[in-house]
Every structure is written in structure tokens, then in C-alpha cells.
């Protein structure tokens with residue numbers, strides 16, 4: 031079949047058994063690739079009674095359908111498993127070359143089960159698959175491990191975990207060329223399998239139904255992208271380009287563990303300040319000319335030598351405003367520590383901000399922590415990030431995630447613990463973006479901005495099918511979030527970056543799919559793939575016990591209005607929370623507890 035590697039690779043790390051299955055045309059049409067294919071393979075092979083850190087947990091790696099081909103921003107891949115942080119199904123998307131290499135090795139997905147007796151590296155070099163000893167790399171930080179494995183095993187691309195994944199910090203990442211699968215602890219799943227890295231070299235060609243047409247479409251869309259409004263700003267300043275717009279003009283930049291929504295000290299963490307001073311050049315994912323990544327270097331002072339691909343918007347919030355940290359050099363160093371040790375910057379920052387609030391309230395003391403972990407202390411952010419990643423001191427408890435840490439501390443501190451389904455939230459104060467509040471609730475992996483991406487629609491007021499959307503109103507959000515989730519799932523199945531939202535919509539995929547696969551898919555059929563995948567995810571979550579109350583927002587968001595800025599007074603009342611959830615469940619065709627209905631499953635060919 032055109033444009034696909036052609037095979038699905040299964041590896042059992044307990045027995046060392048490997049096998050392949052053909053990627054059938056029906057599978058591609060029903061699930062495309064990436065997220066869709068990964069969810070199908072996961073749910074077909076996973077027993078819901080298996081716990082996230084059990085050897086039998088299934089870990090799937092899948093590049094998108096477009097990955098490896100000349101499609102603007104279309105180079106993404108993802109990992110998917112049962113999350114050690116949330117207990118739910120969870121995926122995490124990343125750039126890096128490994129998705130394209132894997133496709134060119136001849137595969138569309140990798141399904142890993144079992145646990146190796148010893149640290150190992152799984153090498154995929156075209157048709158030769160072997161499990162190599164990983165002990166020399168165990169304990170190495172991500173950058174060093176990738177360099178050593180690439181050199182020793184003569185591969186082109188390596189996705190690996192750092193010491194945090196080995197030590198089972200619950201939100202450990204998987205890193206590939208300074209891009210991360212950041213959320214939900216999929217690096218922890220790799221660590222639990224004693225799998226340090228997946229190392230790939232692919233040398234085969236991908237066939238395309240109409241190569242000339244694909245090149246024409248690629249050039250046309252490149253041109254559109256390069257002339258789109260956000261292109262120059264994103265290329266110059268990265269994903270944090272809109273930080274002060276969110277902060278001051280919309281008033282929804284969570285600060286001091288969500289006690290405030292405007293970061294008054296934001297000057298240094300705004301990319302318009304730091305990008306001209308600290309970045310050497312732009313960096314992009316596989317084949318992307320938009321290159322929103324920045325090579326950030328600190329050349330003098332206390333944090334001299336800090337060097338990373340960043341700093342992304344979410345991290346400017348989590349290790350910045352969330353901890354009231356106004357120092358960009360300390361923030362960069364904390365970001366680098368997280369990347370090298372392999373932990374999610376969002377979860378780490380929220381855990382640190384939570385701790386700082388407990389210190390501020392006198393519930394924890396600096397003696398308990400062994401350090402001055404207070405709001406406004408930039409060095410504490412660096413130090414605590416290191417302690418979490420190394421699972422040392424108080425960092426050991428914070429490495430369990432904010433939900434478990436709050437439960438362990440007791441004293442009713444759950445009211446300050448920001449999470450949904452156990453996952454710490456990203457950088458949008460949803461009291462002033464109600465649709466995003468619903469998006470936090472309904473995301474299968476917990477509080478997440480990427481499953482629905484509805485923040486953009488609500489903050490701007492128009493996108494795709496909608497115009498004049500009121501971000502402070504609860505009405506109409508159920509249908510919006512449902513449709514946006516299905517749309518974003520298509521992005522993740524094709525391997526297209528969500529930063530192409532401004533110029534690459536569903537109707538734009540149709541000619542690409544035609545040129546690549548020689549398949550005619552309508553807009554409705556493409557969107558139905560997203561809906562099918564989201565129903566499969568919910569079926570899994572329901573089977574492991576996720577029920578209505580697991581969708582609820584943290585208490586702070588329904589009890590405390592925004593205190594400052596242009597969104598002052600905004601809140602999601604409990605009544606609004608329930609109303610939005612009911613509207614969403616109706617739009618989905620799921621019952622009051624989130625169980626997908628039989629007629630919906632039949633419509634999607636899942637029953």
C-alpha cells in the first residue's frame with residue numbers, strides 16, 4: 031500500500047519474541063496512523079486489569095500517516111500506553127526524526143509488551159530487529175544516552191528516557207533530539223520495562239500514489255504557511271510568542287499555583303525579551319521550515335553553560351509564572367534539568383508551585399523540604415526540578431504527581447492540588463476560558479490543552495466552524511469541545527503539527543490523502559476517524575473505572591473567582607461545570623457516566 035511502511039512490529043521484551051503483521055488498507059482507512067492506529071493496537075492488545083507499571087502494559091509507538099513525507103509540519107509521531115500518572119489511556123506526541131526513520135525502516139507501528147530482565151535498547155534497522163544490552167547507558171541523561179547509542183549502534187535516531195524514567199518518576203518523558211513526549215509518564219512505562227531506548231535506522235523508500243501532485247501540494251502549502259500571520263512571529267519567538275497577550279489582554283496566565291492569573295513580573299520570561307538575547311538559532315521538527323524551537327544558550331553568570339531547545343510557552347508558565355519565577359536564566363536551567371533527567375516540565379512546575387503555596391500557608395516548612403522552596407525563589411525551581419528528576423528528598427514525593435502528593439500530605443491540601451484525573455494542567459486559566467475548562471475535563475489523559483485545542487477558539491472567538499464565541503459563557507461548549515477533539519485527533523493520526531491550525535484544516539487534508547494513498551476520503555469520513563478513536567479511548571477509560579466524578583475540575587476553579595486582571599471575577603460554577611459536561615456527553619452519545627452508547631458504537635463500526 032502507498033505511503034505506509036507496510037508492517038506492524040510486535041516485540042515482547044520478556045521472551046524476546048518478535049513478529050510482524052501486515053498494515054491492511056482497511057486499518058489505514060479506519061484509523062489513518064499515529065494516534066488512531068496506536069489506539070486501535072493498544073485496545074486490541076491490552077487487558078484493562080493490567081496496571082500501568084505491570085510488565086504486561088502495552089506501549090505503542092506510531093508515526094503519523096504523513097510522517098516521513100513532504101507535508102508541511104507533518105513529521106510527528108507518538109507513544110501511547112496506560113499512564114502511570116492517571117491510570118487512563120494516554121498518548122504523547124513529539125517531533126524528532128525517529129518517526130520518519132521508523133516508517134523508512136518499513137513499519138507503521140511498534141507494539142511493545144513485557145519487561146526485559148536487564149536494561150536494554152531495542153534496535154530497529156530495516157528488517158533486522160535486536161534487543162541490545164542497555165547497561166552502559168542506564169543512568170545517563172537523555173542527551174548523552176542518545177549520542178552514545180547513535181554512535182555505538184550506528185543508528186540514525188534514538189528515543190530514550192533519562193534517569194527519571196529509570197527511577198519511575200510518574201511523569202517521566204521520552205526524548206528524541208531535544209523534542210519530548212512530555213505528558214502522562216510514558217517514559218515511566220519505558221523505565222518499568224527496563225527499556226532505555228528505541229534506536230532506529232530506516233533506509234527504504236516510501237511509495238506515493240502521485241509524487242508530482244504531492245510535491246505541488248507541498249510547495250503550495252509551504253507558501254501559504256510562510257505567508258500566514260503567525261509564521262514570522264513563531265519562527266522568531268517560538269511558541270511563547272503570545273505569552274503577554276494571554277497574560278495581560280486575556281488575563282488567563284496561571285500564576286502562583288493558580289492563585290493569580292496575571293504574572294506582573296513577566297518581563298524576562300516573555301520571548302520578546304529573551305529571544306534576541308539568548309537564542310543562537312531556530313530549530314524545527316523533522317522536515318518543518320516553521321522551526322518554532324529555539325537553541326537557547328546562557329553564556330555567563332550562575333547558570334552559564336545552560337543549553338537547550340526551548341523555552342516553550344507551557345514551560346514559561348510552569349517553571350515561571352506558576353512558581354512566581356521571573357528569572358529567565360534560572361528558568362532555562364530548570365527546563366534543561368527536566369529535559370536531561372527526563373521529566374515533564376508542566377507536571378514538575380505545578381508540583382513545585384503547589385509546594386510553594388503550602389510553604390506560604392505554613393502547612394510545610396523549609397525544614398520539611400530541606401530548602402527555601404518559596405514563590406519568587408528562582409534557584410529553588412532549579413533545585414527542586416533536580417530533586418524530582420533524581421527522586422531525592424522531597425522530590426521523591428513530588429515525583430508521584432500533585433494528586434498523590436496531596437493525598438500523602440493530608441491536612442485538606444487537596445484543595446490546592448491542581449489536576450484533572452491526576453494530571454497537572456497546562457497554561458490556561460480556564461475560569462476565563464470556559465470551553466477549555468470542559469476540554470480539561472474531557473481529555474482522556476487528564477488536564478490537557480492538546481486533545482481539544484479549544485483554548486485558541488475561545489480566546490480568539492472564531493475558528494473553523496465558529497464565530498463570535500464568548501469565552502466566559504458555558505453555552506455551546508459541549509458541541510465545540512466534541513468537534514475540536516475529533517479534529518485534533520485527526521492531526522495526531524496524520525502526524526501534522528497543531529501549530530498549522532491557522533492554514534491546514536480538514537478540507538486541506540483531502541488532496542494530500544488522495545495524492546499519497548490514492549484514496550478519496552470526504553471531510554466527514556476524516557472527522558469520523560477522530561470520533562472513532564475518541565470513542566475507543568473512552569471505552570478503555572470506562573473499562574478501567576473512569577466515571578463522571580473523574581471528569582471534575584479542581585475545587586479552586588469552581589470556588590475561587592479570578593482575582594486580578596481583565597478576567598477578574600471569572601469562575602466556572604459547579605452548575606456550569608455540570609451543564610457543560612452534560613452537553614458534551616449528549617454531543618458524544620455517551621451516558622451520564624461517560625459510557626459510549628450502543629447506537630454510537632454501531633455508527634462508528636465499533637460494535
Ligand code: SF4
Pocket residue numbers: 103104105125313314315318319320321322323527528529
Ligand atoms: S511548528 Fe514547531 S512544533 Fe510544529 S512541526 Fe514545526 S518545529 Fe515542530
